[in-house]
Amino acid sequence: MTFRIGKRFTFEAAHQLAGLPEGHKCGRLHGHSYTVEVVVTATELTGPGFVADFADLAPVKQHLAEHFDHQALNTGLDVEPTSENLARCLFEWCATNLPLPTTAALEAVRVSETPATWAEYRP
Ligand SMILES: Nc1nc2c(c(=O)[nH]1)N=C([C@H](O)[C@H](O)COP(=O)(O)OP(=O)(O)OP(=O)(O)O)CN2
Numbered sequence: 001m002t003f004r005i006g007k008r009f010t011f012e013a014a015h016q017l018a019g020l021p022e023g024h025k026c027g028r029l030h031g032h033s034y035t036v037e038v039v040v041t042a043t044e045l046t047g048p049g050f051v052a053d054f055a056d057l058a059p060v061k062q063h064l065a066e067h068f069d070h071q072a073l074n075t076g077l078d079v080e081p082t083s084e085n086l087a088r089c090l091f092e093w094c095a096t097n098l099p100l101p102t103t104a105a106l107e108a109v110r111v112s113e114t115p116a117t118w119a120e121y122r123p
């Protein structure tokens, strides 16, 4: 049996994407209200019955506020700021920085630029 929890975060940022056909709208500088979802799993629960305390995911909020919110993402990342690349970048940050219980594992990070679209990274 697998338990799965997630927490959703938001930030606002601008980007433009290279490598698109001439005239593609996403080649122009534009902004999104991004949503980031962090998913954690476990096969056994800890404490009162947690995969992990939702509060254990709180550092993501501060990381996004300090490094992503109201930023031009093209200058802050060493990859093209697509949803896919942001998901991998944020997964790697979470894997290093979130204080999860030893019984829990970071499963995936999902990034949405709009309510209709998403990209997910899970190694
Ligand atoms: N696989 C991906 N495709 C696209 C990405 C991406 O990160 N991964 N990003 C973009 C652009 O950032 C664009 O701003 C968003 O594209 P899209 O959802 O197509 O734009 P709209 O919200 O305006 O959607 P409409 O359906 O055209 O109204 C492009 N593709």
Ligand SMILES: [Zn+2]
Residues within 6 Å of the ligand: 015, 026, 030, 031, 032, 113
């Ligand atoms: Zn965009």
